[in-house]
Amino acid sequence: xxxxxxxxxxxxxxxxxxxxxxxxxxxxxxxxxxxxxxxxxxxxxxxxxxxxxxxxxxxxxxxxxxxxxxxxxxxxxxxxxxxxxxxxxxxxxxxxxxxxxxxxxxxxxxxxxxxxxxxxxxxxxxxxxxxxxxxxxxxxxxxxxxxxxxxxxxxxxxxxxxxxxxxxxxxxxxxxxxxxxxxxxxxxxxxxxxxxxxxxxxxxxxxxxxxxxxxxxxxxxxxxxxxxxxxxxxxxxxxxxxxxxxxxxxxxxxxxxxxxxxxxxxxxxxxxxxxxxxxxxxxxxxxxxxxxxxxxxxxxxxxxxxx
Amino acid sequence: xxxxxxxxxxxxxxxxxxxxxxxxxxxxxxxxxxxxxxxxxxxxxxxxxxxxxxxxxxxxxxxxxxxxxxxxxxxxxxxxxxxxxxxxxxxxxxxxxxxxxxxxxxxxxxxxxxxxxxxxxxxxxxxxxxxxxxxxxxxxxxxxxxxxxxxxxxxxxxxxxxxxxxxxxxxxxxxxxxxxxxxxxxxxxxxxxxxxxxxxxxxxxxxxxxxxxxxxxxxxxxxxxxxxxxxxxxxxxxxxxxxxxxxxxxxxxxxxxxxxxxxxxxxxxxxxxxxxxx
Numbered sequence: 001x002x003x004x005x006x007x008x009x010x011x012x013x014x015x016x017x018x019x020x021x022x023x024x025x026x027x028x029x030x031x032x033x034x035x036x037x038x039x040x041x042x043x044x045x046x047x048x049x050x051x052x053x054x055x056x057x058x059x060x061x062x063x064x065x066x067x068x069x070x071x072x073x074x075x076x077x078x079x080x081x082x083x084x085x086x087x088x089x090x091x092x093x094x095x096x097x098x099x100x101x102x103x104x105x106x107x108x109x110x111x112x113x114x115x116x117x118x119x120x121x122x123x124x125x126x127x128x129x130x131x132x133x134x135x136x137x138x139x140x141x142x143x144x145x146x147x148x149x150x151x152x153x154x155x156x157x158x159x160x161x162x163x164x165x166x167x168x169x170x171x172x173x174x175x176x177x178x179x180x181x182x183x184x185x186x187x188x189x190x191x192x193x194x195x196x197x198x199x200x201x202x203x204x205x206x207x208x209x210x211x212x213x214x215x216x217x218x219x220x221x222x223x224x225x226x227x228x229x230x231x232x233x234x235x236x237x238x239x240x241x242x243x244x245x246x247x248x249x250x251x252x253x254x255x256x257x258x259x260x261x262x263x264x265x266x267x268x269x270x271x272x273x274x275x276x277x278x279x280x281x282x283x284x285x286x287x288x289x290x291x292x293x294x295x296x297x298x299x300x301x302x303x304x305x306x307x
Numbered sequence: 308x309x310x311x312x313x314x315x316x317x318x319x320x321x322x323x324x325x326x327x328x329x330x331x332x333x334x335x336x337x338x339x340x341x342x343x344x345x346x347x348x349x350x351x352x353x354x355x356x357x358x359x360x361x362x363x364x365x366x367x368x369x370x371x372x373x374x375x376x377x378x379x380x381x382x383x384x385x386x387x388x389x390x391x392x393x394x395x396x397x398x399x400x401x402x403x404x405x406x407x408x409x410x411x412x413x414x415x416x417x418x419x420x421x422x423x424x425x426x427x428x429x430x431x432x433x434x435x436x437x438x439x440x441x442x443x444x445x446x447x448x449x450x451x452x453x454x455x456x457x458x459x460x461x462x463x464x465x466x467x468x469x470x471x472x473x474x475x476x477x478x479x480x481x482x483x484x485x486x487x488x489x490x491x492x493x494x495x496x497x498x499x500x501x502x503x504x505x506x507x508x509x510x511x512x513x514x515x516x517x518x519x520x521x522x523x524x525x526x527x528x529x530x531x532x533x534x535x536x537x538x539x540x541x542x543x544x545x546x547x548x549x550x551x552x553x554x555x556x557x558x559x560x561x562x563x564x565x566x567x568x569x570x571x572x573x574x575x576x577x578x579x580x581x582x583x584x585x
Binding site for chain 1: 464465466467469472476478479527532
């Protein structure tokens with residue numbers, strides 16, 4: 001924590017994909033990933049169920065091998081800079097059969113990887129307290145995780161991830177299973193982590209609405225390829241409609257916020273894909289050969305697998 | 308129907324000071340330490356059923372050893388360790404797969420019965436393997452238990468935090484570089500050892516009440532892993548020593564009294580927790 005120091009990653013790309021592909025068995029989950037996400041950004045990984053959003057995060061953490069290409073994170077091959085990454089998986093809501101308190105859980109973010117006997121130092125305890133204060137759970141330090149609500153447990157997980165001063169924070173569906181107020185405050189917290197501590201943030205999300213005000217860009221998984229785009233480009237109703245396979249509209253409200261709303265008046269029997277081939281080609285900015293492109297589109301069943 | 312006598316035994320002090328009782332108390336101390344520490348991790352890792360199954364996987368090893376004229380503990384330990392390494396190598400998720408675990412458990416129990424039927428001496432030992440016989444523990448077993456406890460302490464001193472981290476959230480621990488595969492194998496292997504030393508006390512069928520139940524009660528009463536391990540070890544010790552004491556006063560099998568005390572403490576902790584939360 002503490003004052004924002006000069007980040008050596010400033011002005012550089014936090015995550016770089018070069019023709020990256022991930023396969024599970026015979027099945028290609030996604031391929032031809034070619035993009036760079038700038039440091040200091042707040043990005044979402046977007047896509048329908050089963051397009052490989054969590055898979056992408058795991059590939060960035062080096063937990064899943066690439067079938068081809070490369071992924072560079074914070075200037076190092078994926079998996080080698082994990083010390084500088086805070087990771088909050090989706091499982092924080094699962095049953096907790098442990099009696100750990102919030103503070104003990106956060107401390108594991110500092111001490112959990114160390115073999116041997118290491119009593120917790122005063123400095124470590126202070127850092128844990130700072131992390132908990134930042135996410136707003138300092139008063140819950142002595143509560144057991146099992147006594148906390150889903151929203152508070154999510155904050156404990158974020159505190160555990162940020163206690164080691166990461167440059168990059170990755171969260172898998174941080175807003176899922178939270179009520180609206182908690183979703184809003186988690187989004188606000190992510191914005192503060194980005195602005196006050198200079199963390200690059202990446203979020204897997206199936207619902208963009210609550211994150212829209214803080215996002216600078218998005219990686220969208222479309223037709224088996226990951227793409228990165230500036231937020232203004234992603235907020236295109238045609239692209240979003242194609243992306244989600246359902247009718248989506250973009251609305252600009254008087255407050256300036258833009259909302260992505262699935263319209264309820266979708267006529268029966270209307271084809272799901274509202275794009276012409278030319279439009280799809282225009283929306284994609286592939287760096288690979290058209291023949292490869294064609295093969296990908298020939299396998300629409302790829303999208304039905306479980307993430 | 309024979310007459311059942313539940314009357315108080317006035318010569319209980321003589322029973323209590325007999326040499327076999329000294330061994331039983333010492334064994335209780337060794338078992339309480341190991342079970343207290345590992346019970347916590349077993350619950351934190353959602354592996355209680357897998358731990359229970361290990362005892363049953365050990366059963367054919369135990370009766371098979373008798374068949375071959377080998378020590379019961381050797382066969383039990385070998386089978387439990389083999390089962391532990393397979394479950395451990397398959398990953399933490401597998402230990403949560405209740406149907407596969409339950410099926411293997413049932414098969415192993417059946418196999419244990421089959422081996423027991425092949426020889427009369429194994430048949431005789433069957434009851435003490437299933438329900439324990441803490442009063443027949445030998446000096447050599449005590450030495451073995453003490454060595455195991457020392458090894459357990461040394462190993463845990465090294466892997467304590469990574470094991471705890473991977474128990475709490477395996478995905479984050481993995482991302483941070485904890486070798487979760489090794490943690491899982493280490494955990495299951497240690498568990499096999501704990502079961503091998505705890506089975507002589509209460510047997511394969513009642514082991515859950517001695518390894519898991521005290522840890523569950525301790526989780527309610529103590530709010531940190533280390534405290535919970537200490538409390539769990541104390542509950543385990545109270546159960547075994549209390550069981551031995553009561554079993555020498557009244558004619559009841561020690562295993563029965565031990566699991567009864569453990570269960571009552573757990574029920575008391577649950578009741579206390581329910582009252583506290585109101």
